[in-house]
Amino acid sequence: MNGTLIRVRxxxxxxxxxxxxxxxxxxxxxxxxxxxxxxxxFAATLEAKNNTLGIVxxxxxxxxxxxxxxxxxxxxxxxxxLFQSEVQARAAIDRQQALLVLRFGGHFSQSAARGAPExxxxxxxxxxxNSAQIAMAYVQQVLEGVPVSVTSGEPSGSALTVRNWYNExxxxxxxxxxxxxxxxxxxxxxxxxxxxxxxEREQGTLDQLLxxxxxxxxxxxxxAAPAYVVAVIQSSIILAGGVFGYGVAFQxxxxxxxxxxxxxxxxxxxxxxxxxxxxxxxxxxxxxVFLFTMPAVVLSGYVSPVDNMPVWLQVVxxxxxxxxFILIAKGVYLKAAVFQDFALNVVALLxxxxxxxxxxxxxxxxxxx
Numbered sequence: 001m002n003g004t005l006i007r008v009r010x011x012x013x014x015x016x017x018x019x020x021x022x023x024x025x026x027x028x029x030x031x032x033x034x035x036x037x038x039x040x041x042f043a044a045t046l047e048a049k050n051n052t053l054g055i056v057x058x059x060x061x062x063x064x065x066x067x068x069x070x071x072x073x074x075x076x077x078x079x080x081x082l083f084q085s086e087v088q089a090r091a092a093i094d095r096q097q098a099l100l101v102l103r104f105g106g107h108f109s110q111s112a113a114r115g116a117p118e119x120x121x122x123x124x125x126x127x128x129x130n131s132a133q134i135a136m137a138y139v140q141q142v143l144e145g146v147p148v149s150v151t152s153g154e155p156s157g158s159a160l161t162v163r164n165w166y167n168e169x170x171x172x173x174x175x176x177x178x179x180x181x182x183x184x185x186x187x188x189x190x191x192x193x194x195x196x197x198x199x200e201r202e203q204g205t206l207d208q209l210l211x212x213x214x215x216x217x218x219x220x221x222x223x224a225a226p227a228y229v230v231a232v233i234q235s236s237i238i239l240a241g242g243v244f245g246y247g248v249a250f251q252x253x254x255x256x257x258x259x260x261x262x263x264x265x266x267x268x269x270x271x272x273x274x275x276x277x278x279x280x281x282x283x284x285x286x287x288x289v290f291l292f293t294m295p296a297v298v299l300s301g302y303v304s305p306v307d308n309m310p311v312w313l314q315v316v317x318x319x320x321x322x323x324x325f326i327l328i329a330k331g332v333y334l335k336a337a338v339f340q341d342f343a344l345n346v347v348a349l350l351x352x353x354x355x356x357x358x359x360x361x362x363x364x365x366x367x368x369x
Contacts, residue, residue: 010223017091033184033234037241051135053077054089054101061109063117067143071102099135100124148183177242178333179302181235182264182325188234188298189227189265190289193272198285201276215222224269231265232258242333252332256339260328263349267321270356277363298324324349 053071057064072080081098083089092098103121105111111118117277122139124132235257242248297303299313300322306314317323324345331337340345 048080051099052079054098056103058106063109063112064104076135082182178329181329185231189268194276194285197276198282228265251336257332259279264325267352270353273360274356277360
């Protein structure tokens with residue numbers, strides 16, 4: 001048993017020296033994380049802010065003036081432009097000078113005074129559908145408080161009190177930061193694993209490794225350990241930046257998060273081994289990692305909710321490790337979730353690692369035979 005541990009330890013130290021053995025490698029692991037931590041929470045956002053709202057006011061009465069004043073105070077619009085005609089408003093949308101345009105009829109204030117305001121026409125720029133829909137939600141909130149309804153033209157009834165759990169002010173970086181723990185560590189862990197095997201093949205040491213006293217499971221463990229170290233280092237930087245830099249309190253258990261990260265890295269190492277099993281050079285392995293990462297991120301629920309996808313595609317996403325760890329990271333980070341809340345996701349990660357690593361080792365032996 002002691003001899004086995006010594007051999008595994010030697011393999012792990014060899015991998016760590018290859019990754020962390022010089023200052024240049026350390027800078028490549030740490031500096032991109034810091035840069036992304038500074039940029040992503042502000043750049044990778046789906047919030048609708050600093051847009052232009054167009055108004056065609058055929059009424060010019062006190063009620064429309066009140067609505068326009070309220071709309072000018074919403075964070076979605078930094079500029080409210082009054083157009084004299086529908087032609088001007090249409091031209092502004094065509095040139096993307098306005099995200100949406102509201103048109104008030106000529107008798108809006110009079111009908112509102114009678115308790116039955118006429119409908120308001122809203123025209124949105126469909127080329128920016130996501131931002132337009134979010135901005136329209138701001139408009140509807142303002143109109144509910146006036147009170148006016150966009151669709152039915154009937155006065156609003158009882159007040160609606162809205163409270164957003166785990167993100168009271170709907171600050172988008174609170175959604176971004178936990179997801180970054182999964183996204184950034186994914187790329188690094190995959191590259192560390194895939195490139196290490198490809199490097200061994202280029203240097204001619206892979207054959208020696210496969211015929212060594214180490215069993216395939218011990219080789220897998222030796223390849224997983226450096227990836228886990230890299231994942232812990234990078235995720236710790238992101239967590240520290242989120243808590244101390246952005247003021248997003250970590251609600252859950254660090255021990256639970258890092259424990260689940262072990263299952264996540266197991267899945268990533270399996271995928272990395274599978275990629276390297278079909279690649280002959282480090283350059284091919286590097287390209288293979290990016291070919292996997294892009295669709296995996298899209299299907300993870302980070303870009304759009306998994307529930308919005310077709311049912312068959314939702315089933316496919318269960319084979320995507322990023323999907324599972326994003327749910328775990330958000331749950332632990334924002335709402336102090338316990339293991340029972342995502343035990344199925346951890347099992348899925350372990351199964352992904354088992355299947356991919358088994359297939360990868362089978363391909364290795366097949367290519368050597």
